Amino acid sequence: MIAAMLASATLAMAPAAHAAGDAVKGKAVFAQCAACHKADASGKSTIGPNLWKVVGRPAGTQPGFNYSPAMKGAKRAWTEANLDAYLAAPAKAVPGNRMPFAGLKDATARANVIAYLKTLK
Template identity: 45%
Template sequence: MRGVVFVALLAVAGAGEASAQDAAAGEKVFAVCKACHQVGETAKNVVGPVLNGIIGRKAGSVPGYSYSAANKDSGITWDEATFREYIKDPKAKVPGTKMVYAGLKDEQKTSDLIAFLKQYDADGKKK
């Protein structure tokens, strides 16, 4: 009986943590990122690199962008977990990064931002 109650409690606790990703809400979160980054077929490197195809991409690898040595040498390949850590506190995840952003602490906004970014392949086309 104890085991059943424990499993039920875990299921309820886990359901509270699970949050759906909302690309439309993520586009609103990306409005802050637009000051430095672009996405889409016509995206260009500006203050920061293009974010097309970021999930699955090696850090420091966008052609034509001048990355910090810390970013290029980080050994990071962006996946959702790594991106979450980074966007929460970029300077803690990659000391020496050029990214001057205090961080996105809200988990739901981070999930939504990831959903928005995942829409774009490496060429900036929506999947």
């Protein structure tokens, strides 16, 4: 009985990126990101890199964007799990990156943003 309760609690704490998010709600949350990030097929970046087709892309590789050395050296692709970790705490996920954002603490909001980013293809 105790083992079943512990297993249930562990599943409840699983990363939100693995849960299905709501892309429509994610687009609304992304509005705060849009102050610095474009998310369109133009490929043009502003303060931050353009996030069109970001899911699955290697970190620090958007053409024409001047990434920090930390982001250029981040040896990862933007998987759902990596996006979740980065959106939760950018400075912890990629120490030395230049994004001045403390993080999106709400796991459901992160899952929703990731669901929205997955639509950008």
